[in-house]
Amino acid sequence: MAISKFITTEGMLNYPSDANPTTESQYQDMVRNWGETFQNLLGAISIWQPETTYKEGAVILSPNMDNSLVAVVTQAGTTGLTEPQWDAIDTTVLDGTVKYVMANKAMKTATKDEVLAGAINDKVVTPKTFIEAIKNVLGVKDGEDTDLYTVLLNKVKSSGAIIINKDDTDKSMTITTKLVSENNHLVLPDGAEMWVE
Numbered sequence: 001m002a003i004s005k006f007i008t009t010e011g012m013l014n015y016p017s018d019a020n021p022t023t024e025s026q027y028q029d030m031v032r033n034w035g036e037t038f039q040n041l042l043g044a045i046s047i048w049q050p051e052t053t054y055k056e057g058a059v060i061l062s063p064n065m066d067n068s069l070v071a072v073v074t075q076a077g078t079t080g081l082t083e084p085q086w087d088a089i090d091t092t093v094l095d096g097t098v099k100y101v102m103a104n105k106a107m108k109t110a111t112k113d114e115v116l117a118g119a120i121n122d123k124v125v126t127p128k129t130f131i132e133a134i135k136n137v138l139g140v141k142d143g144e145d146t147d148l149y150t151v152l153l154n155k156v157k158s159s160g161a162i163i164i165n166k167d168d169t170d171k172s173m174t175i176t177t178k179l180v181s182e183n184n185h186l187v188l189p190d191g192a193e194m195w196v197e
Contacts, residue, residue, distance in 0.1 A: 003036075003037075003040050004033055004036055004037070006033065006034075006037050007029065007030045007033040007034070009030070012026060012027060012030045045061055046058055046059055046060050046061060047060070047061050047062060048060050048061070048062040048071070048079065048083055049079065050079055050080065050081050050082065050083070051078060051079060051080075051081065051096075052078065052079050053076075053077070053078045053079075054073045054076060054077070054078075054079065054098055055073065055076050056073050056074065056075065056076045057072070057073060058072075058073040059071070059072055059073075060072075060073065060100065062083065062086060064083060064086060065086040065102075066086070066088075067105075068104060068105055068106075069086070069088075069089060069102050069103065069104065069105060070102075070103055070104075070105050071086065071093060071100035071101070071102055071103075072100060072101050072102075072103050073098060073099070073100055074092075074099050074100060074101050075097075075098060075099035076098070077096060077097030077098040077099070078096050078097050078098065079095050079096045079098050080095050080096035081096075083095075084100075086102065087102055088102060089102050089103065089104060090102060090103075107123075107124045108123045108124070109123060109124050109125070109126055109129065110123040110124065110125050110126075110129060111129065112129055112132040112133050112136060115129055115130065115132075115133040116133050116136060116137070138151050
């Protein structure tokens with residue numbers, strides 16, 4: 001559907017007795033325009049609608065949700081007759097044959113302290129914050145210009161291992177000489193790899 005310029009009520013609500021009355025055709029054009037505009041908004045914003053088919057990955061909004069959340073379709077299907085009860089973040093919501101997971105509207109980023117504490121949960125760790133956390137663990141001072149990989153390699157070699165977040169065994173990570181190689185390559189315990197330039 002093509003997007004038309006929105007027609008306002010300006011000059012469209014004139015009575016037949018007015019000097020320039022609104023014709024029936026003008027009024028119908030205005031109402032038709034409003035319908036098209038509303039359909040475009042529903043399609044662009046994806047506001048929840050009853051008995052509507054949604055594809056997996058669609059992001060749905062509703063004024064009845066917490067303002068910081070969206071519903072992401074995890075199972076395609078058709079919505080029910082009544083709007084579901086939207087829940088908290090990371091919860092599953094069922095609606096007809098559609099299944100959603102509640103998610104943040106915007107990604108939240110973790111701080112260095114949250115990374116060091118292992119308290120990142122639903123947050124994104126930016127490369128800058130990751131480097132700040134590693135520098136903190138290695139004892140590199142703020143503003144100190146250094147080859148971080150060399151510092152890491154030397155620290156691991158001298159101590160045998162570095163344990164990150166040692167107070168929480170579920171979220172701790174041990175970096176040993178087996179994980180660090182001479183070619184700026186780090187292999188983490190979960191199999192993830194990192195190259196440092």
